[in-house]
Amino acid sequence: xxxxxxxxxxxLFAIGLYLSxxxxxxxxxxxxxxxxxxxxxxxxxxxxxxxxxLATSGVLDPAASIVLxxxxxxxxxxxxxxxxxxxxxxxxxxxxxxxxxxxxxxVKEFPGGEDAARELAAAVRRVPMAxxxxxxxxxxxxxxxxxxxxxxxxxxxxxxxxxxxxxDDAPPVALADRPGS
Amino acid sequence: MKIGIVCPYSWDVPGGVQFHIRDLxxxxxxxxxxxxxxxxADDETPLPPYVVSAGRAVPVPYNGSVARLNFGFLSAARVRxxxxxxxxxxxxIHEPTSPSLGLLTCWAAQGPIxxxxxxxNPRSRxxxxxxxxxxxxxxxxxxxxxxxxxxxxxxxxxxxxxxxVIPNGVDVxxxxxxxxxxxxxxxxxxxxxxxxxxxxxxxxxxxxxxAILAARPExxxxxxxxxxxxxxxxxxxxxxRPRVExxxxxxxxxxxxLLRSVDVYVAPNTGGESFGIILxxxxxxxxxxxxxxxxxxxxxxxxxxxxxxxxxxxxxxxxSAAIRLLGDPERRAGLRERGSAHVRRFDxxxxxxxxxxxxxxxxxGAASVDTDERTGLRARFGLARD
Numbered sequence: 001x002x003x004x005x006x007x008x009x010x011x012l013f014a015i016g017l018y019l020s021x022x023x024x025x026x027x028x029x030x031x032x033x034x035x036x037x038x039x040x041x042x043x044x045x046x047x048x049x050x051x052x053x054l055a056t057s058g059v060l061d062p063a064a065s066i067v068l069x070x071x072x073x074x075x076x077x078x079x080x081x082x083x084x085x086x087x088x089x090x091x092x093x094x095x096x097x098x099x100x101x102x103x104x105x106x107v108k109e110f111p112g113g114e115d116a117a118r119e120l121a122a123a124v125r126r127v128p129m130a131x132x133x134x135x136x137x138x139x140x141x142x143x144x145x146x147x148x149x150x151x152x153x154x155x156x157x158x159x160x161x162x163x164x165x166x167x168d169d170a171p172p173v174a175l176a177d178r179p180g181s
Numbered sequence: 182m183k184i185g186i187v188c189p190y191s192w193d194v195p196g197g198v199q200f201h202i203r204d205l206x207x208x209x210x211x212x213x214x215x216x217x218x219x220x221x222a223d224d225e226t227p228l229p230p231y232v233v234s235a236g237r238a239v240p241v242p243y244n245g246s247v248a249r250l251n252f253g254f255l256s257a258a259r260v261r262x263x264x265x266x267x268x269x270x271x272x273x274i275h276e277p278t279s280p281s282l283g284l285l286t287c288w289a290a291q292g293p294i295x296x297x298x299x300x301x302n303p304r305s306r307x308x309x310x311x312x313x314x315x316x317x318x319x320x321x322x323x324x325x326x327x328x329x330x331x332x333x334x335x336x337x338x339x340x341x342x343x344x345x346v347i348p349n350g351v352d353v354x355x356x357x358x359x360x361x362x363x364x365x366x367x368x369x370x371x372x373x374x375x376x377x378x379x380x381x382x383x384x385x386x387x388x389x390x391x392a393i394l395a396a397r398p399e400x401x402x403x404x405x406x407x408x409x410x411x412x413x414x415x416x417x418x419x420x421x422r423p424r425v426e427x428x429x430x431x432x433x434x435x436x437x438x439l440l441r442s443v444d445v446y447v448a449p450n451t452g453g454e455s456f457g458i459i460l461x462x463x464x465x466x467x468x469x470x471x472x473x474x475x476x477x478x479x480x481x482x483x484x485x486x487x488x489x490x491x492x493x494x495x496x497x498x499x500x501s502a503a504i505r506l507l508g509d510p511e512r513r514a515g516l517r518e519r520g521s522a523h524v525r526r527f528d529x530x531x532x533x534x535x536x537x538x539x540x541x542x543x544x545x546g547a548a549s550v551d552t553d554e555r556t557g558l559r560a561r562f563g564l565a566r567d
Contacts, residue, residue: 136342
């Protein structure tokens with residue numbers, strides 16, 4: 001009798017340990033998503049600001065300036081549920097303006113243009129990176145949260161179900177002459 | 182930035198991953214970063230100042246060959262000490278899925294972790310079995326880098342998730358500025374790689390050689406690399422054997438000079454390549470490249486725009502492509518020119534900037550790397566106060 005009791009206690013303890021370990025894993029993943037999301041936000045903001053700076057600096061023709069300014073402004077002001085669309089539209093606008101190498105060269109010829117072009121190139125390169133890292137974390141957390149044990153014992157607590165950030169982030173060809181993405 | 186890099190393979194054994202880490206570390210140090218590399222190494226091996234030894238690697242059979250790996254209690258302790266002493270802003274682990282230092286570090290560390298996946302092995306049974314063990318460790322990686330689109334695809338298939346593609350880097354100017362050697366010029370084909378490793382494809386080239394020599398008898402084949410030379414030419418008719426010259430293991434300088442000198446560089450690899458750094462080196466040196474149409478090679482060669490491709494393992498296709506190239510100086514000049522322009526994206530200045538971009542993306546707003554102190558039992562049940 002006492003033996004059965006001991007074994008039950010041991011088994012319950014082991015289960016508890018496993019559950020707590022899994023909860024710790026999930027917690028770490030949620031923290032990773034938060035950090036990745038913050039990084040993605042920072043990169044998106046950086047891209048929008050550099051674009052806006054370029055648009056208002058007068059180095060581009062008026063039509064291109066207005067297109068870029070509009071898109072960058074919309075991306076910065078977008079509500080959370082409109083954000084993915086607005087950021088995708090900024091990508092489209094950037095691709096439309098910087099589709100040709102000549103346009104980038106023209107920007108570089110202005111005083112300070114070299115720096116602006118470099119900053120924009122870095123920004124359009126880093127947005128896809130940050131987005132991939134974010135969505136990778138989201139995928140890992142979702143995989144774990146779909147697990148039976150996690151659902152049964154509600155190990156995720158009140159944390160919202162993580163959502164991937166889906167947008168068109170293809171950089172303009174003239175700014176990202178690199179293989180892959 | 183304080184950067185810790187983890188190398189999974191023995192520092193004293195030459196290999197692609199090791200060279201990549203050495204060049205990356207030196208590039209980052211030149212840019213003024215504080216870099217420390219943790220690598221398995223024998224105690225006697227002289228190490229560069231930035232390398233910290235994690236002890237001797239033990240040869241064990243793994244994944245079809247004998248790999249030299251680090252694992253066990255002592256290695257784990259050394260990893261922890263390195264992490265504690267380094268106080269890194271970011272750590273960069275290479276090959277985190279191989280059961281060696283990379284995996285140990287993943288297990289022991291927390292904070293911004295970047296990982297590069299070099300190989301694109303087909304999914305092995307061990308990987309499937311180890312998946313539940315690997316997953317919790319791999320979950321800690323904040324950013325994954327794949328060395329090619331092909332490596333990324335296999336990574337997504339095997340482990341799920343996503344990765345950014347950053348190719349391996351090459352010091353383009355080192356190869357572009359090498360002095361050609363007269364005795365290696367004039368109708369020469371070049372091959373660099375292990376002679377006795379069938380996947381490097383020398384047997385395919387040997388099968389194609391009689392046809393090439395029949396069409397262009399003045400052709401010479403220069404082979405640089407380790408292995409049994411007698412055995413390599415055994416399949417060749419005796420009178421053709423003098424047309425093959427073995428150079429043995431060559432230094433980096435001689436490799437660059439060889440690539441500068443040859444008329445065509447041939448890469449007949451039959452598989453197991455996830456990137457193809459040798460092609461990038463050949464392109465850097467301005468050598469016209471003829472390579473098998475492996476996924477990874479096709480990508481490096483821009484789907485055939487920066488170098489010619491032939492059907493993998495097809496000796497006849499290799500022979501006819503080589504004959505065409507050797508007889509067409511204009512085509513070779515075109516390839517040289519396009520290759521030299523194309524290869525700039527693999528230069529360390531570009532690749533290094535991308536890798537630093539990844540570091541900056543993951544460290545933004547994150548705490549620095551620390552050892553992962555397992556949560557105590559009391560804390561787990563909400564009893565500890567912090």
